[in-house]
Amino acid sequence: MTAKRYLLALLLLAGCAGGGPERVVERRTATAPADRGVALLRGAMMDGHARERTAVEVPPVAWDDTLAADALGYAQAMARSGRFQHAEQPQGQGREGENLWTGTRGAYRYDERFGHWAAERRDFVDAPTPGFSRTGRWQDVAHYTQIVWRGSTRVGCAMASNATDDYLVCRYSPPGNVVGERAF
Numbered sequence: 001m002t003a004k005r006y007l008l009a010l011l012l013l014a015g016c017a018g019g020g021p022e023r024v025v026e027r028r029t030a031t032a033p034a035d036r037g038v039a040l041l042r043g044a045m046m047d048g049h050a051r052e053r054t055a056v057e058v059p060p061v062a063w064d065d066t067l068a069a070d071a072l073g074y075a076q077a078m079a080r081s082g083r084f085q086h087a088e089q090p091q092g093q094g095r096e097g098e099n100l101w102t103g104t105r106g107a108y109r110y111d112e113r114f115g116h117w118a119a120e121r122r123d124f125v126d127a128p129t130p131g132f133s134r135t136g137r138w139q140d141v142a143h144y145t146q147i148v149w150r151g152s153t154r155v156g157c158a159m160a161s162n163a164t165d166d167y168l169v170c171r172y173s174p175p176g177n178v179v180g181e182r183a184f
Contacts, residue, residue, distance in 0.1 A: 036106070038158075042068075044110035045157040045170060052118050052147050058184045059153075064173065067156025070096060071169040075160035078102070078167040097152060097172030099143045105161050113168050117143035129179050142177055149176025150184040 042063060049061050074087050084102045089095050101113045120141045123134045130138035132145060146152065149172070157170040176183065 036159075041110050041157060041159055041168075044114060045155065048111065048114035048118060049147055049155060052121070052144070056148050056184050058148055058150050061153055061155045061172070064154035064156045067096065067154055067171040067173060068158050069156070071156050071171045072158035072160065074098075074171075075158050075167045075169040078169075079160040079162040079165070082162060082165070084167070095175050097146050097149070097175030097177065099146055099170040099172075101168040102165050105164055105166050108166070110159075110168075117147060120144035124183075126182060126184075128182050129177050132183060138177075145183045146172055146176040148183050151178070151181075152176050 046061075046063060053060055077087075078084060078100075084100065086098055086100060089098075099117055101116060103113070121144050124141045124144055125132055125134050129145070132138065133141045135141075151174050152172040154173045155170055157168065159166055159168045161167070
């Protein structure tokens with residue numbers, strides 16, 4: 001692997017090229033707080049993953065409590081610091097794929113959060129990473145591709161909040177978005 005391709009692979013796997021994930025602020029029309037709870041979160045995330053993976057004929061992912069614990073630790077760290085960025089992770093063994101979402105505390109249902117990631121399918125093209133976006137920016141579809149990545153078999157998600165924002169983290173193993181490979 002050339003040095004340039006290796007660096008691109010590191011950036012893609014970390015999801016942090018260009019300084020980190022973009023913070024997208026969505027307009028919310030509901031006035032009541034969204035329902036919360038670990039069981040609701042797990043159910044919404046597993047339903048969303050199952051729906052998206054079934055649509056592209058990829059086997060389902062299994063819930064993993066260790067990944068969920070890792071996700072919770074990182075969601076809590078972001079909530080404490082207020083910094084929305086991908087976690088620094090080791091290369092190779094032990095690396096986890098990661099999807100992040102943030103928004104106004106209590107304003108979004110879990111399925112809405114997942115829906116923001118899944119909506120990226122509109123710009124997905126079936127090509128090797130990083131050329132899998134019709135916009136030319138792999139970042140525009142990298143949440144979706146991690147969701148449907150054939151090689152990912154386990155997922156764990158968690159959420160933490162501070163006074164103003166919710167931070168949702170899903171962790172995947174093995175990680176997706178591998179340079180030169182197709183999502184499915």
